[in-house]
Amino acid sequence: MKILVCIKPVPDSESEIAIDDSKSWIKEINLFRMNRFDEFALEEALSIKDRDKNVKIDVISVGSAASKDVIKRALGMGADSGILIYTEDPGYISPYMTAGYIASYVKEKSYDIIFTGVMSEDYMHGQVGPFIAEMLGRPCASFVVKQEILYDSKCVYAEREIDGGLIEAVQVSLPAVFTIHSGINKPRYPSLSNMLRAGRTEIEIIDSNLISFPVLKQKIMLLTVPEKRREGVVLSGSVKEKAARLLHILSEKAFIN
Amino acid sequence: MQKDSEKIIYIVAEHFENIIKPVTYELVACACKIKKFYPANIRVIILGKETEKLSFEIARTTGLDVTAIEINELAFNNAQIYKDVLKELTEESHPSFVLFANTPHGLDVACGLSVRTGGACIAGVEGIDKIGETLCFRKQMFYGKINAHIAADSDTLIITVQPGTFGIYRPESQKPGSVETRKVQYSSEIMPVIVKRRSETLDSPISEAKVIVSAGNGIGERENLDLIYKLAGIFPGSAVGGSRILVDRGWLEYKQQIGLTGTQVAPELYIACGISGASQHLAGMKGSGFIVAINKDKGAAIFNESDICVVEDLKTFIPALIEEYEKESKA
Ligand SMILES: Cc1cc2nc3c(=O)[nH]c(=O)nc-3n(C[C@H](O)[C@H](O)[C@H](O)COP(=O)(O)OP(=O)(O)OC[C@H]3O[C@@H](n4cnc5c(N)ncnc54)[C@H](O)[C@@H]3O)c2cc1C
Numbered sequence: 039m040k041i042l043v044c045i046k047p048v049p050d051s052e053s054e055i056a057i058d059d060s061k062s063w064i065k066e067i068n069l070f071r072m073n074r075f076d077e078f079a080l081e082e083a084l085s086i087k088d089r090d091k092n093v094k095i096d097v098i099s100v101g102s103a104a105s106k107d108v109i110k111r112a113l114g115m116g117a118d119s120g121i122l123i124y125t126e127d128p129g130y131i132s133p134y135m136t137a138g139y140i141a142s143y144v145k146e147k148s149y150d151i152i153f154t155g156v157m158s159e160d161y162m163h164g165q166v167g168p169f170i171a172e173m174l175g176r177p178c179a180s181f182v183v184k185q186e187i188l189y190d191s192k193c194v195y196a197e198r199e200i201d202g203g204l205i206e207a208v209q210v211s212l213p214a215v216f217t218i219h220s221g222i223n224k225p226r227y228p229s230l231s232n233m234l235r236a237g238r239t240e241i242e243i244i245d246s247n248l249i250s251f252p253v254l255k256q257k258i259m260l261l262t263v264p265e266k267r268r269e270g271v272v273l274s275g276s277v278k279e280k281a282a283r284l285l286h287i288l289s290e291k292a293f294i295n
Numbered sequence: 296m297q298k299d300s301e302k303i304i305y306i307v308a309e310h311f312e313n314i315i316k317p318v319t320y321e322l323v324a325c326a327c328k329i330k331k332f333y334p335a336n337i338r339v340i341i342l343g344k345e346t347e348k349l350s351f352e353i354a355r356t357t358g359l360d361v362t363a364i365e366i367n368e369l370a371f372n373n374a375q376i377y378k379d380v381l382k383e384l385t386e387e388s389h390p391s392f393v394l395f396a397n398t399p400h401g402l403d404v405a406c407g408l409s410v411r412t413g414g415a416c417i418a419g420v421e422g423i424d425k426i427g428e429t430l431c432f433r434k435q436m437f438y439g440k441i442n443a444h445i446a447a448d449s450d451t452l453i454i455t456v457q458p459g460t461f462g463i464y465r466p467e468s469q470k471p472g473s474v475e476t477r478k479v480q481y482s483s484e485i486m487p488v489i490v491k492r493r494s495e496t497l498d499s500p501i502s503e504a505k506v507i508v509s510a511g512n513g514i515g516e517r518e519n520l521d522l523i524y525k526l527a528g529i530f531p532g533s534a535v536g537g538s539r540i541l542v543d544r545g546w547l548e549y550k551q552q553i554g555l556t557g558t559q560v561a562p563e564l565y566i567a568c569g570i571s572g573a574s575q576h577l578a579g580m581k582g583s584g585f586i587v588a589i590n591k592d593k594g595a596a597i598f599n600e601s602d603i604c605v606v607e608d609l610k611t612f613i614p615a616l617i618e619e620y621e622k623e624s625k626a
Contacts, residue, residue: 168406181399221543256447281616
């Protein structure tokens, strides 16, 4: 069995995000980590491999240098090999483009399962997984919170979170695409031995310019900073002064006695 | 070229267990907003096994014309059937826009329709505006810190609308719309689907609490939950909640999860500690009476939803707050 896991780097939630001079993209960011939803997707693949040593896991990322680091981390967690579809431009890549690159790569291969995270934390589209499935003409189960391979029937039983408190259970025949939701497992940390191996493993690098597919025209015209929807009084002073001020406000509003 | 009077905006209704989901009326509100910039006729499409009650309900409450597509094979919201049927409909009538709810179901179908018809698809739309002459769709990026205004050059543009952002549509006219019902037979093989409730219940005192102190990933270590519980202890009638991340880790129970896929709360006071303010979290708490956010990142999106912003490390601020409180109550 072969599994492909799609991963990407994202800036952390604490990173400063500033709009650049073009007003349609952000200033360069230097610190990235793996998208959390992708960690869950990768862990799900690794846990299948834990039970069956014949499973082979590839990870794939569309991007530039930062993608290499998350691929290395994925290898450190236990993936077998990594593929980078290299794009020169560090700017915005639409989910349709990302999916197009990955689907083009996959067409030539024979993956039984493709896992992605439900969405990337930075772009927040949630479209790459369903797009890949559709481009390949394969079934897709999105927002998966539980899955189990039914080897006899070449199916996966998957539970999708379709609403707060509601679960949809589906049976999907392989090959198929699954987008993995958070909380499905506890992603492992890279191990030292795997990290050493990762250091020696060559990442397969593919030039995105060599991949072509019909493109849908969509672009970011402008980035703006969201408006404040409430008063948003920023407390000032030392920690102690802020604490005293907040207490004062809360007792004036009778939240504390 | 289509004349304005021939241009169409389709809304794909969402329903479950014979009830129209409120987000359907938010799609109507979004369509009306689009119509201000782009004159067109709005039509609601509803797919289902039995649609009579629901289609007339939509026609009555919105005054819009409805096309009901009855498919006997359609148990639950099977995305595969939706994609096939909507592709045909789109190719037949060339709508300028097709609107879905940005739910697991809506997103799935929207992406499928996009690839199948070659229409661009923008997901998670929260607003509409014109930049110069170009119609743009606003969505959040980067943990809600940035809004992107996206335009697409596409004969049919497919949009998924973020629930809870456009408000519910209130019609001006009392005249109900017309209902056209079509019956479609679906013969392809269908993926088996069943729907069940999550085993843990959402029944929790949290929806009744007057004050909610809520913890996010910013607490860092599990031990720091103690700080959150201590802080909650100051307030009579309080409960502790949190973001999905902490529930995923098992640090909090599911019934404490606040947000789109947890509990929606509106306490008199909500204190967000180390929460970034992603839209899925905001969906569960933005109706709160008074919101205080403690976050060390002054750019965190949660501050846009807050009455009081405390830009501090919660590990130093919360102990200081508790100390100050104890000092005051002794005095
Ligand atoms: C379909 C779907 C459904 C979802 N449903 C929900 C839901 O119901 N509820 C929900 O909450 N999420 C939900 N999410 C997840 C959501 O998108 C976010 O990932 C999540 O809300 C982020 O949680 P957080 O704010 O705690 O963590 P982060 O985004 O990591 O934010 C942590 C924050 O803490 C701050 N911080 C860090 N250290 C400190 C410190 N020492 N002192 C003060 N501040 C600090 C940081 O600046 C940052 O702003 C859902 C996602 C999807 C895709």
